[in-house]
Amino acid sequence: MKKAALLTLPLLIASCNPSSAPGSGSVTVSSSKASVSTTNNQLTGxxxxxxxxxxxxxEVTINSATLTWTDxxxxxxxxxxxxxxxxxxxxGLSCAAATSNPTASCNFNDPATTFADRTISRAISDAELFGKLLSSNPSVTNLPVNVQFNSTQNALPFTFSSAARTDGGDGGKPSEAAPKPLITINTTGSQPYSGNLSVTVSGNFDATSKVKSLILEVRDSRGNIDNTTFTSVNPTTSFSIDTSKYPDGPLTLKAIALTDTGLRGESATQTVQIQNVSAPTIAILSPDANSTLxxxxxxxxxxxxxxxxxxxxxxxxxxxVRIDVRDFRGQVVKTAFGxxxxxxxGIYEAFIPIDLIGPEFSSNAYTITASAQATLADGSTRTLGTTTPINTRVNDTKPPALNVLxxxxxTDPFSNPTRPVLSRNSALMMQASDDVEVSSLRLDFTCDQATALPGQSCPSAPYTYNIPVNVRGIIYRVFQIGALLDAQPFVQNGNYTLRVTAFDGDGNTNIQEMPVRVSRAAVDSEIANLASRSVIDNIVYDTRPGELNIVSARWVVPGTTANPVRVATLAYDNTSGSLIPSRQRVDPILSAGTSIQLTQGFAAEGIYRIDFIVEDLVTGVTRYYEGPEIVVKRNAS
Structure with a gap:
């Protein structure tokens, strides 16, 4: 950037002095002629x-002109x-770009930019500029009139003459003439044009005419005619044509002017070349997205x-045309061409057969990618691609996999096992997977009189909890059983067989069982030497603008374990309302004297939480520690 010392007096004046502000006369204007007259009461040219x-x-924007005369x-x-x-x-700056393009803007901070007068010429139809003057003065000779454009320093003097056309037989009464519309292309630069094309249409209506409609008719290179988009009820109007909506090639323009009395006038046609280099679109029309094959x-x-x-x-x-089929890992498992x-x-289609139901494919989620190379009219190439997700399904007799983690x-379950203990503070963690989907999990607490504790009554039906899943692949599911033990039905303290059943979408099941003891005693609700809840500490903040407000934080259960423990660590990254953790880890055994903790760094905004499920490997007590949430945001820039 240039230093302030390089600012010269002209620029300082231009920047600070109100006399050079837009609208205060930094612009002068001249005209190619000083007189305007009508022909048959029409303004032409x-x-x-x-x-x-x-x-x-x-820089100054010119968008209006004021005419002044004496009636x-x-x-x-x-x-x-x-x-x-x-x-x-x-x-008022000169640069290399302005040498070839009079309308180019110059940046003062660019090298080789200097102060200089800048000049632009514009052809404006007499009908557009002097039409209102003609309506007020249909018959005058050499009427002085001044024209001053907005943001200009000087007014231009003109003499204006008009003579009413008569029919010669009615005492000189003016006779209405048909309009003679004109088209002016405002967009500068060389053809072909792209983007928006600015066109002004002047109706050149007779002073006695009332405008019914002024139409700009557009015909594209395919012969399609549009005479409804660009219409106006004003005698002169400007239209902006989005050329990207038309095929490349010639665009033919014609103005049509209509009066209330039925008179019609058409301009000569003007043809411009347009070119908006754009690639074709590609789409997979079938199979439908997320359909099942x-x-x-x-x-x-x-x-x-x-x-x-x-x-x-x-x-x-x-x-x-190439078709790639990718599995849920993103690996290509099939390729086909067509x-x-x-x-x-302008429309092409390819039909390419595929078969994903063979023995080498499982029922699963896949992504179909279609790709091609297109060469455009200007010789450039484009890579085209699109994807659509699909599913496959075959007759499935395989049950889902299931583990209670x-x-x-x-202790060895085959030699007098010691039962894990579930209390009001407990949670279960299960892993299940299926190549179609795990539709649901079911938990049953079944009581057996042979193993029931004294005073425990065994109902004929188990205590049952159903958990909908509907997820394919491998899932980890946490179930806060402790909160439901006191609900209806009430699960009495005592010995049970915990049965977990996993179902898939085809009715196949997998059952896992283990003995557990339900206890609400205080000694069975806490892990020895650990606090009753986890906390967050060691928060590292960052106050720099635009940075994340928190760099890292630690979740910890205060204290150290008295006995060896098994720990499941559950991370929820923007999934706090879910019972499916976004990340998880199981430590099968941690020695006595271990601190239960995890430090996490943050790379994105979000809501984060770390939970722990701890099982004492001496007493069997299982305790769930739901961690506090931490909100990571980005500091204001």
Whole structure:
């Protein structure tokens, strides 16, 4: 950036002095002629105006002109303001870009930029600028009128003459003439044009006419005609045409002017070349997204031309479309090729068969990717691609896999096992998986009179809890059983068989059982030497603008274990409302004297939580420690 010492007096004046602010006269203007007259009461032709912005002045937008004259009848001053197509006069700076493009803006901080006058010429139709003057003065000779454009220093003097056309047989009564519309292309630069094209249409209506409609008719290179989008009820108007909505090639413009009395006028046609280089769109029309395939299928890929003609490059022999099928890991498990054929103007389609139901494929989630190489009309190439997710399903007789991770056996279950203890503060952790999906888990607490404790009554039906899952692949599920022991039905203290059943979508099941003891005694609710809840400490903050407010934090259960323990560590990253942890770890055995803790660093905004499930491997007590949440945000910049 240039230093302040390089600022010169002209720039300081331009920046600070109100006299050089837009609208205060930093611009001068001249015209190619000084008189305007009508022919058959019609204003035809254009006048070229040259606008000059002074060296060092800021850029100015010109969008209106004010006409001032003295009314011949009342001898009073009259004014009319006319809106014209807006354009920007660059700031009073010269640079390399301005050498070839008069409208180019220059950046003062760029090298080789100097102060200089900047000049732009604009052709404005006489009908657009003097139409209101003609309506007020349909028959005058050499009427003096001044024209001052907004943000200009000087007014231009004109003499205006109009003579009413008569039919010669009715005492000189003016006869209405048909409009003679004109088209002015405002967009500068060389063709072909792209983006928005600015066009001004002047109706050149007779002074006695009432405007019914002014239409800009657009015909594209395919012969399609649009005469409804660009319409107005004003005698002069400007339209902005989005050329990207039309195919590349010639765009033919014609103005049509209609009066209330039925008179019609058409302009000569003007043809401009447009080119918006854009790639075709690609889409997978079938199979539908997230649909389930149960047999061989056909992938239908469609290419639709945007504005630019294209051809597809062969990828394998004559085939120009590739299909890749990826599994849930992102690995390509199948590739196929096909050829796209023209089905209508600008539309091509390929039909490629695939079969994902063979013995080498399991029922699972897959992603179909379609890709191609397109060569556009200007010779450039584009890589096209799109994806769609699908599922496959075959007849499934395999049960889901199931493991109960917490609580766990801590003595040999085949030789007089010691039962894990569940209390009001306990939770269960299960791992299940299936190649289709785990639809649900069911927990049963079954009482057996042979193992029941004294005073324990055994109901005929087990205590049952159903947990919907509907997740494919491997899942870890945490179930806060302690909160439900006191609910209805009430689970009495005593010995039970904990039975966990996993179901898949085809009715296959897997059952795991283990003996447990339910106890609400205080001694069976706490882990020796550990606090009753976990806390967050060692929070590292960052106050720098734009950085995360917290760098890291530690979740810890205060104290150290008296006995060896088994610990499940559960991380919830923006999944606090879920019972499925986003990350998990099981330490099968940690020695006595261990501190239960985890420090986590943060790389993104979010809500984070760490939970622990701890099982004492001497007493069997299982305790759930739900950690506090921490909110990580980004500091204001």
């Amino acid at each position: 254009n006048t070229t105006y040259t606008f000059t912005n002074k060296a060092g002045a800021r 011949p009848t009342s001898n009073t001053t009259k004014t009319e303001t006319v809106n014209i197509p807006a354009f920007t006069l660059p700031a 149960t047999g061989p299928s056909v992938v239908r890929v469609q290419f639709r031309q945007s504005t630019t003609a294209f051809t597809l490059t062969p990828l394998s022999g004559a085939n120009d 050829k796209a054929s023209r089905v209508s103007e 917490m609580p766990a056996y801590f």
